[in-house]
Amino acid sequence: MKRALLVLVCALAVLASFTAFAIDPLPFKDAAQRERFQHLTSQLRCMVCQNESLDASNADLAKDLRHQIFDMMQSGKSDAQIKQYLVARYSDFVLYDPPLKPATLLLWFGPAALVLAGGIVVIVLLRRRTKPTAQITATAAADATGDDW
């Protein structure tokens, strides 16, 4: 019986270590820090898979970078400083939210400019169209008076 219990405990311990490996545990100070970490890493791109965030990626480099970010947090670095650290090495591409600067002006304001340009075209066309329509209705009214039906 004792031996069976021992086997069970060992099996549970092995299982626990498996799950621990799967979630890549980091010794956070408290829940708030863990939340901050998850929020920050979900805004950063994994350079290896590129369609995954650092938070979600299982790539080796993502693991290394998560540890690096964790260490920087422990040493009191701000989110902005950590982002700056990564941008200096991997370019703006690591940020899912592109910063506003000359090279990204088109990205930020392009869609709004397109909608604006489209709206102007529509308004101009509509204005142009109202005049001939007025004429048509005028002639139609004139026709109606002289017509039998």
Added chain:
Amino acid sequence: MNARLIPFAVFALLVVLFGVGIVWNEHHDARYVPSPLIGKAAPAFDLPRLETPSQHLRKADLLGKPYLINVFASWCFACGDEHPVLMAYAHRFGVPLIGYDYKDAPGDATAWLSQHGNPYAMVITDKQGQTAIDFGVYGAPETFLVDRQGVIRYKHIGPLTPEVIARELQPAIAKLNEVSR
């Protein structure tokens, strides 16, 4: 201009736009991200040599002459494609080629080099991958060209091919020599 032509003009514009998009998507490498480190000082490093781990190679040791750093690993599939190219070209670059063994067991790298040949003037190892983060490495193989002042002048991500060497790397090396003359 005839107002009736406006829709056709818009249509033609869209065709051109989508056409450019298709061609661009076929020809550019989505994984390629220009390194922000080009034109900046290479990060300082202090890494053990593969053959003699007690000896370290530091960035300061290499100042004064240009060199190439090639990030490779025995586990890296694309490095196997690149390796014969390095074997053929290493002595033609005119600058030393330093191997950077990335997150590899030293025994694996030694075995890999003795099996496939060693194109490197020297090999340094980064088992933890910490210095590689400073270099912005995210996909081995990667190749950096560093000038005599220790500034990164060129970077290639992915395997070097004879075409890339002829089109990009050799002109970049030639440019370094021009400046120094």
